[in-house]
Each structure stands twice: as structure tokens, then as C-alpha cells.
Amino acid sequence: MSVLNGKKILLGISGGIAAYKTASLVRLFIKAGAHVQVIMTPASKDFITPLTLSTLSKNPVYSSFYEKEKENENEKWNNHVALGLWADLMIIAPATANTLSKMANGVCDNLLIATYLSAKCPVYFAPAMDLDMYKHPSTVETFSKLKEFSNTIIPAENGELASGLSGEGRMAEPENILRFIEADLERKLPLKGIKILITAGPTYESIDPVRFIGNHSTGKMGFDIAHAAANMGASVILVTGPSHFKLDNHLVKIIRVVSALDMFNACQLYFDQIDVAIASAAVADYRPKNPAVQKIKKDSDDFTIQLEKTKDILAYFGENKKNQYLIGFALETENEIENAKLKIQKKNLDLIVLNSLKDEGAGFGKLTNKVTFIDKNFNIEPMELKSKEAVSIDILNKIIKHYA
Template sequence: MLDNKTIVVGVTGGIAAYKACDVVSKFKKLGANIHVIMTESACEFVRPMSFQTLSNNFVISDMFEEPKTWEVEHIELAKKADAFLIVPATANFIGKLASGIADDMLTTTVMATKSPVIIAPAMNTNMYENKIVQDNINKLEKYGYNFIEPTSGLLACGDIGKGKLEDVDIIVEYVDNFFNNSYKAGNKSDFFGKKIIITAGPTIESIDPVRYITNRSSGKMGYAIAEEAVKRGAIVTLVSGKTNLKVPEGIEKFIGIESAEDLYNTLVEEFDKNDVVIQSAAVADYRPKSYSDKKIKKSDDDLVIKLSRNKDVAYELGKIKGDKILVGFAAETNDVLENASRKIKKKNLDFIVANDLTKAGAGFNSDTNIVKIIDSKGNIFEYPKLLKKEVGNLILDKIKEVIDNRNK
């Protein structure tokens, strides 16, 4: 529930402005205190009186109108907001914000706030896909602004394509999840809006329709990280091999895979959509060189299966890393630190989580783990035996450090 949360809803001049009325209404029913700021163009689509009635607060649409209270309105709203939602956001608004232009009450207030800002774009497909608009979105995302991507469908102009405002219920749920699932720092979530892809579980390499090669990974570590990341406000994609685990609540997208090749193809497809990649899956290094589409019959002779190398998924992602944060895992039985340290440089990782499988409470299928985190500078951080969800939060804390250091 959104009881006592203050949300500032910014409405810009798009045809989808009428849907913002429904958003405000649903927020009010969830107990939120809503303040609406409209641009001049937005008032051509929906009258301010509609939002005033729905929000039970004065609507601000003119930067120079006589104030309703003796406050500097844009500063007071910027301070009191627990979150900002811009719905719909036009290409014009996104461009102004990305360029640092504050020429109306909405852009001025957004510039003045330190609260999370969520932007829900809606526009013609060609406009949304325009490189200038996409560059502006990417720029704002790097600055910490959060976007609810538009969907594909029939647009008001008659075109069919991406640019349609996301469903109102999904927008409301997105904001609601921020408040209800956050790992609190005051009223804020330290991973709010960050897009994280997490791999978990084993891969399977088929020999024939009956038999396969796999490993002992249960997926518990990856699922624990995913659950904690959701609690801290992240938008999580979980890519998992076969496990007996329930998918954590609040996961944005779940993708089931089997082989190492499936995992690689999925990560390449999802890579650009995410800010962080946490690679906790146990990936098979080898696969059968040839697959039999019929069950291989038992004979009196030994069976020889030739194996071929799989792609090193972490290494391949390291080559296209860009500004992503990459986290690797090293489950070892000997020379743990040496083996893990080599992987950091080779795979272009920000840090690696190493554990010794021979230690009690640190292996597969356990609810606990004993890990060492090694960063790209060679610093080693050792931890006692902890629950895997506690290890998950340690990993997220270390990712937050990387993000904060990059922003300095």
C-alpha cells in the first residue's frame, strides 16, 4: 500500500495524457498523497480540474501563476516527494531533461529533486526509435533516471509499433513495488530501477534424448541474489537452468534455459537491456561433440563420448562489456584464490565471488555459503559462513560500491 507516500505526477502533452487520470485515481485508492504538475501542452489534452478532483490537491500548470501557499512551490514539491512519475513523457520532455533545460514548472521541479524519478514514455514509433531520443534516454538512465518502456501496439496515429504507453496497472504496480519491496535507506531503495540480469542453476548438455551431462548446482545462490535484488528495488531478469526452486516474487522476467549455448544466446540478447550481469550459473565447459537423435543402445563395448569446448560465456560478455558491471563466480576445489584471481582479468570482471566446494556449508544444495570476494584491484574480502540470502546482499552491497565509485 502507498499510505502516506507523496508522489508527484508530471503530465506532458501527449495523447496518452488522459491515462494519467487513471494512474492518479489508482494511486489515491492505494493511499498515496498525489500532486500533479502539468505542462502547458498537457492542458490541451486534459483539463487541470480533472486532476485536481482526482488528487484532492491543487494542480500546477503555470510557473508564474499566483502561488496557492507561501512556499517556493517547485522546491517544496521536490523536497516532499517520495517519488516522481512522468506519465506520459514526450520526446520533447525527455530531450529537455537530458539537456538540462528547466523552462517550465515540471522540468524545474524534476531538476530540483533528489527523489527517484520514473519516466513512462509514449510517442510515435519512429520518434521513439529515433537515435536522438534513444541517446537521450540512455543518457538519463546513466544519470539514474528510471524508465518504464512503452509497449508495442496500435498507436493513436494509426501506426503499429513500439511507443504505446505501458498499461496503467503495470505502471502503478511498478511504483507500488518500489515502496513495498525496497531494502530501505530512509524511504528509498538503493537499487530502485536498476536492471540486473542474474544467471542460476546448472546447464544441461544432451547426449541423446535420454541422457545428458550436467553438474550439481541447485540454483539456490542465484535465486537468493535475485530475491534480495527485488527487495532492494531492482528490475530483475532471472535466467535459470532446471531447478526445483520457486521463482522469487517480483521478478520482472524469467527465462528458462538448458544448454550453455542457450545461456550464451540469451545473455547476448538481454545484455544491452541491463546495467548489471551477475553470473552465478554453473556452466558446463564441454558438450558432446555429436548428438544422437535416438537413444544410444547398450553394448558389450565401452562407450566413448567425445567432448567439444563450449563458449566461455563470461569471457565473451567481458569482450563487449562497455559500461556494464560484470560479476563472476568461481566454485573451486583447490587453489581457490589463484584460480579465481586469474578469471577476473581474463573475463574483464568487476569482481568475482569465490567459494571452496570442499568446505562444509559452502557447496551445492546448501542454504549457506562461505565466500571470498576478490575485486579487480586484487583486494580480497573474506566472510564467515552465511545464509545465501545474506551472501546475496553482500554481493549487492559490493555492486553498489562499484556504482558509487563510478559516479564520483
């Protein structure tokens, strides 16, 4: 899966002959799983039609600050600020000498430049111009200034130019632009090279072939952490109990298990290979000692099940960790802070993520969570109620800070 999957890309097209290549570029972005919006300068429409790019991107194409609405002929304002804030990435291709000069000097005379000046995301630009223009001191100075703005140049390629000359200045081919951006993003991912083991979901402990002891965990928290970690470049092993959630990412290896013993065995297999363990699963503390081979019949008014302790996965992590960074979860209903501190000491944790069932919006089956971080030095950091996706980012930021 491409690192661009799910990314919101704003493609700016300026008026050069290489604009015809942007049809292929849009298709490649879409194929990589990105969402694409296109902004064109008025001059670029002489080289490729907005209809072509709108059809390929499945979104309207913008080229002016105002547009006439067909039904009532009212003017519609195209909000350049909203477009700039929408994007995860902005790519300007082709970037002509004229457009690059405007970018460098803030000459805001069209929608593309206004959006560029409003963008908060990383900006890439792919120059396209004739050889002498590309080498001209003013262009070299423009490149230098844009690099100072933290914009990233996608180097022009050598080849036949529109003038008939041959040399440097040709816009990079769409496939090469895609590969350049993917490689650059992967290189900058904060968790690249880190291997993370995550446990998620409940465990089911069999009473008989039909019934089991379980809990209300859905696995969403663990899946959200795995998804976010992969997006940050980590290699993830996700060991999950029964859960309906799915995750399609080549950086995530999913191992589906049922019981606490299944989960323990899977974690034991991989623990020595990982850098970080995040134990977010709600693992059963006890299991039936002698599960029935056949379905138990309702023959008496009273029924007793003898339970025995399951193997403690988090304790195993703490006892066997070498350089691994170990994060545990605690779901408490009373004496939350004290119990969490005891768990840190007992399980040899580096960080615990404390949940309380007393907090509105927290707990099993919710889209949100309210956690408190407590580290091994007992520093306490309460967080506000957030989506579980946002909590996942907070957890991973702790890991990034650890490895910084």
C-alpha cells in the same frame, strides 16, 4: 507485486474516531502480502474492537503490558522490545495529538509508546485530529521534532471532520496510506532503476534424448540473488538452467533454458540492455559434439563421447561490456585465490565470488555458503559461513557501493 510483500508491519492505533478505518487498512496490508501485528492504546478500543483487528490480521492484538492468561489466570508480559525489533515497518494510524506528543517527548505510559521507543525500523504516522488542533503551534512543533527523529508523516487530508467542521486534519484514507508507504519505500530502494542480468542453476548437455551431462547445482544462489535484488528495487532478468525453484515477483523476468548454448543465446539477447551481470550459473565447459538422435543402446563394454567446448558466457560478457558491472563466480578445489585472480584478468571481471569445495557448508545443494570476494584490484575479503540469502545481500551491497 507490492513492495510490502513479505514485510512485517506493526500497526499502532491510538484513540481517535478514525480508528474505525484501521480495519480496512489491515486488510489492505494483508492483501499486499504483509504480515501484520496490531498494538492498540486503551482508548482506541472505544472505537474499534481488538477482536475485529485480530481476525483480520490473523494475530493477537496487544494493548497492555500484561494480560491475564485465561486458563490459569497468570499474568503474561507483552514484550514491547521484541515487538519493536520484529517489525520491518511501524505505522501509527490514527496518530492523535496526544499520542504524537508522547512520541515526541518520550512519555512512555502505554504499550504503544514503549514499542515505538524500542523500534529500530522506519516509522510512519498518519495524524488525525480537528483542524485547529492540527494547525496548533504545539502540534506543528511535534511534527517537526518527529521528522528530526527520521519518522515520516503521512499528510492529513482535507474533508469533513468529527467536529462538523471541514478542513485539514482528517486521517488519510487507508488506500492513500498504502499508496504513500509503497511509493516512499520504492523511492528509497537502493537498486531502483538498475537492471541486473543473473544466470543461475546448471546446464544439461544432451548425450542422447534420454541422457545428459550436468552438474549438482540447484540454482538456489542465483534465485536468492534475484529475489533480494528485486526487493531492493532492481529490474531483474534471471536466466536459469533446470531448477525446481520458483520466484513470483513482477520485477523479475525468468527465462528458463536447458543447455549452455540456450543460456548463451538468452544472455546475448539482453546483455546490452543491463547495468549489472551476475554469472552465478554452473555452466558446462564441454558438451557432446554429436548427440545421438536415438537412445544409445548398451551394446559394448566401452563407450566414448567426443566433447567440444561450449561458448563461454562470462568471457562474452567481459569482451563486450561497456559500462556494465560484471560479477563472476568461481568454484575451486585447489589454488583457489590464484585461480580466481586469473579468472578476473582473463574474463575482465569487476568482482569475483570465490567458493571452495573444501569449506564445510559451502558448495552445491547447501543452504549456506562461504565465499571470498576479490575485486579487479585484487583486494581480498573473506566472509564467514552464512545463509545463501545473506550472501546474496553481501553481493548486492557491493553493487550498491559501486553506484553510490
